[in-house]
Amino acid sequence: MTGSIxxxxxxxxxxxxxxxxxxxIRERGQxxxxxxxxxxxxxxxxxxxxxxxxxxxxxxxxxxxxxAGVMIFAEPRFGTAIMEDRDLAGLADMNDxxxxxxxxxxxxxxxxxxxxxxxxxxxxxxxxxxxxxxxxLSGIHTPDTRxxxxxxxxxxxxxxQGEDNFLxxxxxxxxxxxxxxxxxxxxxxxxxDVVEDQFMRLFAEMGIENVSFLPMRRSDELPNVGPNTKVIxxxxxxxxxxKMLEKRGAEILSAPFPLGEQGTTAWLKAAADAFGISAExxxxxxxxxxxxxxxxxxxxxDTLGGKRLFFFPDSQLEPSLARFLYREAGCAxxxxxxxxxHRIHSAPELVQLSESTVxxxxxxxxxxxxxxxxxxxxxxxxxxxxxxxxxxxGQSTKWSIELVFSPIQGYxxxxxxxxxxxxxxxxxxxxxxxxxxxxxxxxxIFTHEGAA
Amino acid sequence: MQLTMWxxxxxxxVGAMRIAASMNKLHYVLHAPQGDTYADLLFTMIERxxxxxxxxxxxxxxxxxxxxxxxxxxxxxxxxxxxxxPQAVLVGASCTAELLQDDPSGLSKTLGLNxxxxxxxxxxxxxxxxxxxxxTFYQIARGFAGARKDEDFSERPQNLCNIIGPSSLGxxxxxxxxxxxxxxxxxxxxxxxxxxxGAEPSDIARLPDAAFNICLYPEVGDTTARYLEKTFxxxxxxxxxxxxxxxxxxxxxxxxxxxxxxAPALESNQDRFSWYSRSIDSNxxxxxxxxxxxxxxxxxxxxxxxxxxLGFEVCGLGTYSREFARDIRVAAKKYGVxxxxxxxxxxxxxxxxxxxxxxxxxxxxxxxxxxxxxxxCAVISAxxxxxxxxxxxSPQMGxxxxxxxxxxxxxxxxMGLEEHLLGMFRxxxxxxxxxxxxxxxxxxxxxxxxxxxxxxxxxERLKAAELEALSVVEIDETGTxxxxxxxxxxxxxxPFFVRGKARRNTETYALDQGANPIxxxxxYDAKAHFGR
Numbered sequence: 008m009t010g011s012i013x014x015x016x017x018x019x020x021x022x023x024x025x026x027x028x029x030x031x032i033r034e035r036g037q038x039x040x041x042x043x044x045x046x047x048x049x050x051x052x053x054x055x056x057x058x059x060x061x062x063x064x065x066x067x068x069x070x071x072x073x074x075a076g077v078m079i080f081a082e083p084r085f086g087t088a089i090m091e092d093r094d095l096a097g098l099a100d101m102n103d104x105x106x107x108x109x110x111x112x113x114x115x116x117x118x119x120x121x122x123x124x125x126x127x128x129x130x131x132x133x134x135x136x137x138x139x140x141x142x143x144l145s146g147i148h149t150p151d152t153r154x155x156x157x158x159x160x161x162x163x164x165x166x167x168q169g170e171d172n173f174l175x176x177x178x179x180x181x182x183x184x185x186x187x188x189x190x191x192x193x194x195x196x197x198x199x200d201v202v203e204d205q206f207m208r209l210f211a212e213m214g215i216e217n218v219s220f221l222p223m224r225r226s227d228e229l230p231n232v233g234p235n236t237k238v239i240x241x242x243x244x245x246x247x248x249x250k251m252l253e254k255r256g257a258e259i260l261s262a263p264f265p266l267g268e269q270g271t272t273a274w275l276k277a278a279a280d281a282f283g284i285s286a287e288x289x290x291x292x293x294x295x296x297x298x299x300x301x302x303x304x305x306x307x308x309d310t311l312g313g314k315r316l317f318f319f320p321d322s323q324l325e326p327s328l329a330r331f332l333y334r335e336a337g338c339a340x341x342x343x344x345x346x347x348x349h350r351i352h353s354a355p356e357l358v359q360l361s362e363s364t365v366x367x368x369x370x371x372x373x374x375x376x377x378x379x380x381x382x383x384x385x386x387x388x389x390x391x392x393x394x395x396x397x398x399x400x401g402q403s404t405k406w407s408i409e410l411v412f413s414p415i416q417g418y419x420x421x422x423x424x425x426x427x428x429x430x431x432x433x434x435x436x437x438x439x440x441x442x443x444x445x446x447x448x449x450x451x452i453f454t455h456e457g458a459a
Numbered sequence: 460m461q462l463t464m465w466x467x468x469x470x471x472x473v474g475a476m477r478i479a480a481s482m483n484k485l486h487y488v489l490h491a492p493q494g495d496t497y498a499d500l501l502f503t504m505i506e507r508x509x510x511x512x513x514x515x516x517x518x519x520x521x522x523x524x525x526x527x528x529x530x531x532x533x534x535x536x537x538x539x540x541x542x543x544x545p546q547a548v549l550v551g552a553s554c555t556a557e558l559l560q561d562d563p564s565g566l567s568k569t570l571g572l573n574x575x576x577x578x579x580x581x582x583x584x585x586x587x588x589x590x591x592x593x594x595t596f597y598q599i600a601r602g603f604a605g606a607r608k609d610e611d612f613s614e615r616p617q618n619l620c621n622i623i624g625p626s627s628l629g630x631x632x633x634x635x636x637x638x639x640x641x642x643x644x645x646x647x648x649x650x651x652x653x654x655x656x657g658a659e660p661s662d663i664a665r666l667p668d669a670a671f672n673i674c675l676y677p678e679v680g681d682t683t684a685r686y687l688e689k690t691f692x693x694x695x696x697x698x699x700x701x702x703x704x705x706x707x708x709x710x711x712x713x714x715x716x717x718x719x720x721x722a723p724a725l726e727s728n729q730d731r732f733s734w735y736s737r738s739i740d741s742n743x744x745x746x747x748x749x750x751x752x753x754x755x756x757x758x759x760x761x762x763x764x765x766x767x768x769l770g771f772e773v774c775g776l777g778t779y780s781r782e783f784a785r786d787i788r789v790a791a792k793k794y795g796v797x798x799x800x801x802x803x804x805x806x807x808x809x810x811x812x813x814x815x816x817x818x819x820x821x822x823x824x825x826x827x828x829x830x831x832x833x834x835x836c837a838v839i840s841a842x843x844x845x846x847x848x849x850x851x852x853s854p855q856m857g858x859x860x861x862x863x864x865x866x867x868x869x870x871x872x873x874m875g876l877e878e879h880l881l882g883m884f885r886x887x888x889x890x891x892x893x894x895x896x897x898x899x900x901x902x903x904x905x906x907x908x909x910x911x912x913x914x915x916x917x918x919e920r921l922k923a924a925e926l927e928a929l930s931v932v933e934i935d936e937t938g939t940x941x942x943x944x945x946x947x948x949x950x951x952x953x954p955f956f957v958r959g960k961a962r963r964n965t966e967t968y969a970l971d972q973g974a975n976p977i978x979x980x981x982x983y984d985a986k987a988h989f990g991r
Contacts, residue, residue, distance in 0.1 A: 037535070038518040042494020064554040064583060069469040070497045082805070086464045092585040094460055095558075104460035111462060128492045128555035131521065161494025162521040162555070373542060392499030392511065399509025 031348065036371025039392055040320055040346050041074060042161030043169025044125060048075045049412065050173060051084045053197050053222050056120040059085040060112065061159070062105065062137060063127030074391075084119070086112070090129060101135055102143070109144055109154075119152055121226035123173065126158035153226060155180060165346040167244035167322045167411070170197060174221055174248040177229065178255060184233035191217035192278060193230055193257065195249070196242025199414035200224070206265075206417060209275060212292040213284045221248075232257050237281050239274065241265060241416060243356070244323035246349045263355040264324075265416045266424060267331035268300035273355070296418030303422025304335050310429040312337035317379050319389035320344035320370050321407035326356040328388070328410065328424075333360060336425055340364045341382045344375060386432060401442055403431045465824065467779035467802050467842055471581035472553045473498050474591030478599065478679075479549055480512040480627040481655040485599075486545035488536045490528070490556035490563050493518040505845050506628055515539035517556070529561045533570055536563075540572055546660040547602070548572070549595065551579035575660075577602045589678045589754070590782060592626060596655050597682040603663040608690050615670045618717040619649045621693075623672050624680025625656040630757065630841045632656060634854035635675060639700065642857050643673075645727070646710070647719045655679075667691040671716045675699060675856070678754055678780060700856045701760035702864070703732050703768055729858035732865045736769055747872065748960070750775035750816035752799065752807055752825050753840025755783030757855075759790045761820050761839050764864065766794055775799065775814040777807065779822075804828075815959045818872060823847070835871035940966060941976040949982055964989045 044067055047059045061067045068087035075083075088108045093099045105124075113119060122144070124137045137156035144154040157176040159169035174195060184191070192215055194206065203220050210218045219230035230236075236257040240249060242264065249259045262277035263270045272293060279289045316338050318325045325345045332338035342365040345353075357366065367375070372393075379387060380400070387397055388405045397404045405428055415424040468474075472489055479487035480502050489495070495516055502512040517535045519528045540548060550563040564578030577598050581591040622639060625632040633656070640650055651669035652662045666672075666687060671694045674684040684695045694716055700709035707725055714721035735741060749771045751761045755778040765771040777799025778787045784800045791798035799810050808828045811819060819829040819836035823844040829836035838847060839855075853867075854860040942950070953961050961982075968985035969977050 036518075036538075037496070037516050038493040039496045039499070040493055041497055042492065044494065045497075065463075065466065065468075065470040065587065066472075066495060066554050066583070068463045068466050069473065070494060072465055073469075073501060074497055082464055086462055089461045089463050090584060091461060092582070095584055099460070101460070108460050108462045128494065129558060132524070132555055132558045160521075161492040162519065162524070165493060373538075390500075391504050392496060393503070395503040395507060395509055396511045 032365060032367035034367060034369040034371040034374065036374060038165070038320075038346070038370045039372040039390060040370065041166040041390070042070070042128070043159035043164025043166065043172060044070060044127060044161075045074050045166050046159065046169035046173070047071065047085050047125065049197055050170060050222065053224065054121065054226060055224060056118065056226050057084065057123055058112065058116060058119040058121070059123045059125055060109070061085070061087040061125045061127055062130045062135065063087055063090065063125075064129045065089055067127045084116075095133065102140060105140055106144065106147075109148075113148060113152055117151075122148070122152050122154045123176075124154065124156040125169075126156065126160050128160045128162050131158060131160045131162060153180075165320075167242070167324075168247075168347065170222075170242070171245050171247045174245060175251045177221065178232065178248060178251040181229050181232040181255065183255075184231035184235060186233075188231065188233060188235045189217055190235050190237065190282065191219070191230070192282070193219055193221055193232070193236055193238045193252070194241050195221045195238055195245055195252070196240055197222055198241050198416055202414050202416050202420065205419055206275075209292055209296070210278070213279055213282070213288060215278065215282045215284065234258075237278070239278050239281075240352065241274075242324070243327055243349065243352055244347075246347075246352065249352070261351075261355060263330065263359070264327040266324075266327050267335045267421050268297050268304065268418065269334055270327065270331055271300065271416070271418050271421070272297055293418075300418040300421035304425050306422065307425040307429045308337060310432055311425060313339065314385040314432065315339045315341055315382070316428075317341045317382055317384040317387045318343045318345075319372075319375065319379075319387065319393060319407070320346040320367070321388075321390050322411050323347055323349070323353075324410060325388075325407075326353045326360070326366070329364065330356045330359045331424065332428065333364075335421075336428070338428075341384050342367060342375075342378065344368075344370065346370070386428060388428075399442070403435050405431050465804050467804070467822065467824070468588040469498075469501075470554055470588065471583050471586050471591035472551060473501070474588040474593075475549060475551055475579055475581060475595040476502075476512055476514055477588075477592050477627045477629075478595040478655050479514060480508070481625070482513075482599075482658050482660070484546040484659040484661075485513060485549065486539055486543050486547075487512075487514045487549040487551070488532070488539050488563070488567075489514055489516050489551060489553055490532050490559075490561060491516045491518065491553035492555050493520065495553050495555075501628060505843060506848055507845065508627075512627075513543065513545070515543075519556075524559070528556075528559055529566055532561055532563055532566050536567055536572075536576075537570055540574065545574065547575045547577060547599075549577050549579055549599075551581060552583075554583035557583050575602060589780060592679045593682040596626075596679060597686055599655070599660065599663055600666060600683045600686060603660050604666045604687065605690065607664065607667050610667070612667055612691060615668060616649070617670050618647060618719060619651050619669045620696075620713070620717065621651050621666055621669045621672045621687075622653040623674045623684050623687075623695075624676030624678075625653065626676070626679050627656065628841065628843055629656075629676060629679070630754075630839070630843055630847060631853060631855045631860075632676070633848075634852055635856040635860065637852070638854040638857040638859050639673070639675065642700075642710070642724060643713065646714060646717070646721070646724045648713060648717045667693070669693060671696065673713070677756055677783065699756055699760055701757070701860060702764040703730055703858070703861045705760060705763065706730075706857055706861060727858070730861060732768065732858070732861040735865050735869075741770075741869075744869065744872070745770045746772045747818055748772050748774040748814070748816045749818045749820060750811050750814050750825075751839070752777045752779075752811075752819075752821040754778060755780045755786045757840035759786050762790050762794055764861075765820070765868075768861075769865075769868070771818070774816050775810055777801065777810070818868070820868065837868045837871055940969060943976050943978050945979050946977050946982050949979055961986070 044061055051059050094101050094104055124141050126137050141154045141156035155176050157172040232255045234256040237260055238252050238257045239260045260277045260281050262274045265271040265274040323345050325343050329340045329343045333340050344367045348368045386403050388407050390407055394404045394406055414420050476498055479485055499512055502508045515535050517531050519531050523531055550567045552563055567576040579595055625636050636653055643650055652658055652665055672684050672687055673696045674680045687693045688695050696712050698705055698709045698712055700706040710724045711721050749765050751758050758778050762773050762776050766773055773794040773796055776791045776796050779802040788798045804824045811828055819825050819834050820839045822840050822842055826836050826838050853863045965982050965985040968988055969981050974981045
């Protein structure tokens with residue numbers, strides 16, 4: 008029950024409790040993380056009539072196709088306007104060039120209703136003003152296509168922060184709600200459609216009306232915002248979005264994130280309380296889902312119970328995932344690495360972690376790898392660049408990117424979430440094949456066996 | 460500014476990373492923002508390496524820009540040298556850092572490192588991955604071998620050679636090297652150094668000790684081979700031993716330079732390709748239309764094999780390597796096709812559709828295009844994919860490479876015989892004309908793609924292209940060229956893989972003869988006229 012969870016944050020005094028105040032390792036070395044552009048991979052699928060145009064370099068284009076395995080798409084709804092020598096040397100006017108690219112793109116894809124210009128490291132460094140470009144292009148292409156801009160550059164954002172910046176840009180565009188508008192709820196943070204539908208049903212059963220999701224599925228479904236709007240964050244990485252929503256008059260509800268039975272219950276409860284839903288009705292609506300979630304996670308206790316986990320920074324979901332694994336699956340968490348820690352938004356998660364858990368923000372990857380090896384965890388949650396090298400050292404790993412691309416939120420996905428962590432452990436037990444015995448042999452396999 | 464949905468080559472610093480990741484005891488310190496670390500996954504995921512590539516990124520952020528990004532570079536460089544203890548470091552910048560103009564090369568000089576630092580100047584906004592890989596390898600060779608340019612090399616053993624060009628993320632490079640080293644050793648030719656794959660900087664310093672160089676991959680090795688030729692008088696073997704004929708030429712050239720007998724290698728019975736191609740059941744391969752696209756080296760080699768060794772007809776040939784466009788132009792002329800020099804994958808898809816091939820040989824991108832069009836295909840070239848690093852031994856070079864090629868190019872077609880039988884029984888009630896050939900993916904030719912120019916799925920466009928010749932050919936005053944119902948029915952009895960050709964031939968013939976509509980008679984007159 009939620010009653011057993013410590014109160015994380017006193018809104019009146021602004022004080023944080025428990026582990027939320029524990030010292031945090033902050034590192035400024037090599038960050039082995041994706042940049043914010045990468046969030047386009049799920050954003051473009053969510054918004055089916057939007058096209059994301061990165062204004063950047065060949066590196067940006069290459070990142071997107073490498074991270075997304077884009078070849079599976081005939082023609083994805085994202086692309087890169089690659090800046091070239093003549094653009095940078097001032098031989099070509101960058102804005103004219105961009106207009107030409109956009110023109111060509113929209114002629115080719117007349118189905119696009121929202122064009123999103125996405126700033127990159129190089130476009131930020133040369134201070135190309137994409138917001139102004141978006142206004143100019145909107146003037147040309149409205150009403151067929153609305154044009155907005157945000158930055159997904161690696162010098163300002165890691166991975167999921169790209170979504171934060173995108174949603175912030177959307178919030179700026181939201182219509183102002185009428186003064187007498189009824190109370191409404193915005194669920195902010197991209198969720199899988201199936202998860203949205205489940206939450207929508209639960210809210211409806213509780214009698215909460217006027218619920219909308221951000222990002223929306225179609226560009227013309229932008230919700231209204233104002234003082235009668237309450238917002239619950241479905242993802243932990245939305246610092247800037249929350250700030251902008253507050254600026255536009257909305258109230259942000261504080262809750263753990265909807266991972267696992269406890270997280271989902273506490274999250275739904277925060278919304279229910281804000282809308283004055285009775286405890287009885289809440290119990291009635293959530294009872295079945297909670298039972299199913301508990302039973303589904305219980306099936307993994309044998310595999311996950313007592314296992315020691317180490318999180319490398321990736322999506323900012325790490326504190327929430329660690330809380331789920333610690334509170335509901337019986338795991339011990341050695342370190343929770345996160346690229347950025349929003350003290351207020353993550354406080355409800357941090358207070359629920361064990362005091363022995365190390366929290367680290369930012370990264371110095373070689374030093375963190377040293378800490379990881381010294382801790383000898385049973386499972387390491389890390390990005391794609393580190394997975395095989397750690398497996399090569401005999402370490403079980405879980406790709407963190409799967410936790411962003413899979414539906415893991417809500418009651419019905421609690422078991423799937425546990426499964427994602429259990430699978431590498433069960434696989435390790437199942438396999439009788441072992442790694443080549445020493446580094447030299449392995450090196451031969453992975454290079455060539457020939458001369459020298 | 461260029462609109463790009465997908466690209467054949469990565470940025471220049473990825474080219475440099477491929478060289479660093481190929482070698483041992485060499486480290487690359489890259490001035491770059493944090494997102495650029497994505498490139499690690501090319502090596503750990505696609506190539507399935509169990510080691511991280513030897514690259515340290517400075518991962519500077521916006522807040523560092525006002526302060527001192529140069530200091531961040533110096534710290535990263537110093538720490539990397541201490542931690543990894545390489546014999547040398549490469550220093551350079553990615554596209555964003557290039558704009559900062561921090562001068563990694565100058566900075567590395569101020570550090571007082573006790574190992575050589577090789578500066579890389581790889582213009583990100585005008586060059587691409589392969590050029591940069593070649594340039595990086597050349598800079599390493601200049602740095603380490605160049606120091607020996609005044610030595611006397613007159614005593615070099617005639618049978619000692621280097622293998623130049625194989626690299627990380629190259630198409631089947633690992634197995635090619637094994638195959639070629641085995642071949643050379645069997646001939647009594649000694650291999651001094653293989654580089655960059657598997658070499659360390661101290662090995663590069665030994666390059667001048669060999670009598671000659673074998674450049675297996677010009678895209679990566681040619682610049683260095685030319686440098687070694689000029690500086691140390693080492694001759695270069697440039698014949699790339701892909702295919703039976705090229706392998707034999709390669710053996711003769713090597714034997715000639717090394718002063719050994721070519722006969723034992725030429726007469727070894729490792730070549731099964733030749734017999735398989737001569738055998739009776741390969742008859743049906745004759746004049747199969749094949750579309751070829753890839754890096755220049757693999758594309759040119761594939762065209763020769765297809766034309767001379769498998770008896771196919773080359774109906775399209777192209778490359779994304781502009782640096783080697785000339786080689787493709789020469790080859791295209793030989794096979795009577797228009798050379799396609801482009802890195803726009805949509806343009807290449809259109810060319811494939813227009814050429815109506817029966818087999819596509821290309822990169823992973825052409826594999827996807829072929830899959831959508833329901834065409835058999837095989838991958839012959841980088842850019843690579845995790846599938847291009849098979850667990851089994853599967854070289855492309857030498858005799859075993861030719862054997863591997865026979866299997867991998869012909870097997871997608873092999874079921875064509877089955878398809879032929881299916882065609883014979885098409886009128887039987889058990890069979891339906893719409894059935895997807897069993898050797899093609901279950902969804903082959905049916906997956907929707909809102910993709911391309913005219914917004915029609917690619918398979919529909921293929922059909923449309925097939926039909927185009929039929930229904931839109933204008934003749935004089937009479938308007939459109941038509942087919943009678945009987946003739947159209949008869950045409951459908953022809954197996955799908957030759958139907959397009961039969962249609963085109965018949966219509967060409969009908970136009971020549973002024974026959975409209977096309978009747979059963981016209982169809983068979985045309986068949987007799989063109990033969991097959």
